[in-house]
Amino acid sequence: MLVMGIESTAHTFGVGIVSDGKIIANEKEMYKIGTEGMIPSKVAEYHINNAPIVVERALKSAGVNLNEIEGIGYACGPGLGPCLQVGELTAKSIATRLGIKIAQVNHPVAHVEVARKHAKMKDPLVLYVSGGNSQILKTVRKPFLHYSVFGETMDIGVGNMLDNFARALKLNPAWGSTVAKTAENGKYVPLPYTVKGTEFSFTGLLTSATKHIGSESARDLCYSIQETAFAMLCEATERVMMLTNAKELCVCGGVGQSTRLKEMLAAMATSHNAKLGFAPNEFNADNGAMIAVVAEDMLRKGMSTKISECSINQRYRIDRAELAW
Amino acid sequence: MKQLSEGAEAKIYLAKTAGTNVVIKNRIEKKYREKALDDSIRAARNRIEARILYKVSRAGVPAPRLIAASKHTIVMSWIDGRMLNKTRHTSKIMERAGEHLASLHNADISHGDYTPANLMVGKNEVYVIDFGLASITNSLEEKATDLLLMKRSTAKSAFRSFLKGYERKSRMHDEIVARLDDIERRARYQSRTLG
Numbered sequence: 001m002l003v004m005g006i007e008s009t010a011h012t013f014g015v016g017i018v019s020d021g022k023i024i025a026n027e028k029e030m031y032k033i034g035t036e037g038m039i040p041s042k043v044a045e046y047h048i049n050n051a052p053i054v055v056e057r058a059l060k061s062a063g064v065n066l067n068e069i070e071g072i073g074y075a076c077g078p079g080l081g082p083c084l085q086v087g088e089l090t091a092k093s094i095a096t097r098l099g100i101k102i103a104q105v106n107h108p109v110a111h112v113e114v115a116r117k118h119a120k121m122k123d124p125l126v127l128y129v130s131g132g133n134s135q136i137l138k139t140v141r142k143p144f145l146h147y148s149v150f151g152e153t154m155d156i157g158v159g160n161m162l163d164n165f166a167r168a169l170k171l172n173p174a175w176g177s178t179v180a181k182t183a184e185n186g187k188y189v190p191l192p193y194t195v196k197g198t199e200f201s202f203t204g205l206l207t208s209a210t211k212h213i214g215s216e217s218a219r220d221l222c223y224s225i226q227e228t229a230f231a232m233l234c235e236a237t238e239r240v241m242m243l244t245n246a247k248e249l250c251v252c253g254g255v256g257q258s259t260r261l262k263e264m265l266a267a268m269a270t271s272h273n274a275k276l277g278f279a280p281n282e283f284n285a286d287n288g289a290m291i292a293v294v295a296e297d298m299l300r301k302g303m304s305t306k307i308s309e310c311s312i313n314q315r316y317r318i319d320r321a322e323l324a325w
Numbered sequence: 326m327k328q329l330s331e332g333a334e335a336k337i338y339l340a341k342t343a344g345t346n347v348v349i350k351n352r353i354e355k356k357y358r359e360k361a362l363d364d365s366i367r368a369a370r371n372r373i374e375a376r377i378l379y380k381v382s383r384a385g386v387p388a389p390r391l392i393a394a395s396k397h398t399i400v401m402s403w404i405d406g407r408m409l410n411k412t413r414h415t416s417k418i419m420e421r422a423g424e425h426l427a428s429l430h431n432a433d434i435s436h437g438d439y440t441p442a443n444l445m446v447g448k449n450e451v452y453v454i455d456f457g458l459a460s461i462t463n464s465l466e467e468k469a470t471d472l473l474l475m476k477r478s479t480a481k482s483a484f485r486s487f488l489k490g491y492e493r494k495s496r497m498h499d500e501i502v503a504r505l506d507d508i509e510r511r512a513r514y515q516s517r518t519l520g
Contacts, residue, residue, distance in 0.1 A: 149477075154470075154512055188361045196458060197438035197474045227359040234357055239333035243410070243442055267357040 002064065003071040003299060004055075004094070005292025008087030009079025009107045010131065011038055013047040015058035016289030017069075018296050021117075025062035026282060026289035027054050033173050037163065044082035051090045058288065066098070071304075073103040073295020075110065077316030078132060084312040092307055101304040103295040104311075106321035108133055108253075111283075112147060113297075114290035115252035119277025125150075125246035127237050127265065128318070130253035131159035134233065136198060136240045137318065144322045150240045151198030158229050159255045161202040165225055168210045169218050179222045180258060186223025189216050193228055198239050200232045230261045234268050241272060250277045256284040297324040334370070334457060339403065346403035347392060350374075352457075367397050370457050375399055377434060377456045384432035386425050387452045404454070406447035414441065414479065416486035421451040423490025426471055429453070431496050435460050435467035440478040465497070469504035476505075 007014035014028035029050040031043045059066055074091035077084060095102040112126050126137040134157045140148035162176035171178040192204045209225045249269045251262060256278055269276045283290055301324040329337045338349040352367045375394035378401060382390055389401035422444055429436060437458030445452040460467060476484050492498045
């Protein structure tokens with residue numbers, strides 16, 4: 001089946017195409033974050049301007065015509081409302097024009113599934129870390145097959161926390177990977193470490209690190225905030241691993257691109273004779289291909305939605321989405 | 326000395342001294358963690374756990390008794406029972422677990438990881454174990470978080486029984502349950518209508 005996937009939950013407008021499970025196109029345009037972060041209406045405007053261009057480019061790179069597409073999926077949430085609407089509208093227009101089925105894809109599920117398939121893992125424990133989310137997941141069969149949340153942030157996502165700190169330090173571009181670059185060769189400064197069982201929280205860490213700006217170097221603070229946050233994630237994940245006896249761990253989501261986080265998780269997993277899996281960075285950053293991958297699985301299972309009933313859900317949690325396994 | 330189990334932060338051994346069983350909890354080094362951070366976490370948690378075990382027995386909550394402690398190790402009495410997450414949760418057991426948490430909170434102890442994986446069921450009693458993430462505090466936030474962790478790790482009906490026991494003994498039930506609601510609303514993407 002030839003399926004197109006559309007991603008527009010946050011800064012990225014992405015279009016991917018899969019053919020029988022194989023990714024044959026993954027094109028995107030990303031809103032340039034300056035020092036001010038993301039303003040939803042500005043990002044949506046950017047997506048509106050880029051949508052036709054990215055769709056065109058994906059078709060060209062896959063070497064297919066629009067009318068060959070047999071099904072379409074879009075990320076319907078969670079995310080920024082105005083941005084989600086652009087993806088919804090694009091998918092609906094194409095589906096209407098071609099008369100094809102449409103699938104509403106949960107964005108976190110797509111991150112997990114593309115990483116799980118790349119890592120060739122059957123049913124791993126998952127650490128999903130991005131701007132908005134930080135969750136430890138494992139499938140549960142009741143009341144329907146879904147990724148159940150075994151541990152998660154009690155306030156903001158780890159990526160959002162790092163982005164916030166980057167803005168406080170006036171780094172450019174103001175996001176996590178700049179914090180990682182600034183952290184090189186840093187020294188450890190004690191910061192609050194908050195793990196409560198399998199749950200954790202980041203706002204205390206952020207406030208404290210922000211208060212140290214000026215009295216400690218940016219390098220040492222970036223190093224310490226990253227080490228502390230990642231150690232918290234590792235500890236909570238380790239606890240769920242012990243509780244569920246998992247032997248496979250898969251990390252995904254935007255923050256899953258971090259080399260340091262993967263290094264720590266690999267060390268932790270190895271100490272319990274477990275394996276760590278992940279996808280190439282292209283699929284950890286927001287992208288359309290992962291949406292296409294899940295949309296194809298959903299459409300094959302008959303999990304499509306009538307065009308008149310398609311919508312967006314800014315708070316669409318992963319544990320509310322049925323899996324198309 | 327026999328290894329009983331390995332948790333996320335410690336190895337647990339069973340040993341015999343002077344004819345009685347004792348449990349030795351050794352906080353192991355975590356190689357993935359920045360060394361200075363790892364040292365401070367392990368030493369601080371060990372110190373707090375030893376202090377709290379002593380306070381818990383005075384609060385009348387069934388738990389292991391503190392025998393000895395060093396920098397990264399605690400020796401405590403052994404409990405004959407089964408882990409609650411590996412046995413059936415009867416409503417009576419859950420109510421008792423709720424009463425124990427209320428008694429801890431009344432004594433200004435927050436457990437920090439109050440889930441079925443840290444409760445043991447003996448012949449006639451429910452025991453609270455693993456005070457590694459506990460703190461001595463009167464903060465509503467910490468106490469409500471204990472309830473949240475139990476809520477997240479049990480079925481709805483089991484949590485209802487648990488709350489019944491908690492309400493019976495707690496001196497600050499209403500404030501703490503209201504704060505629990507607050508904490509749940511704070512999380513990103515948390516639907517306000519979640520039950």
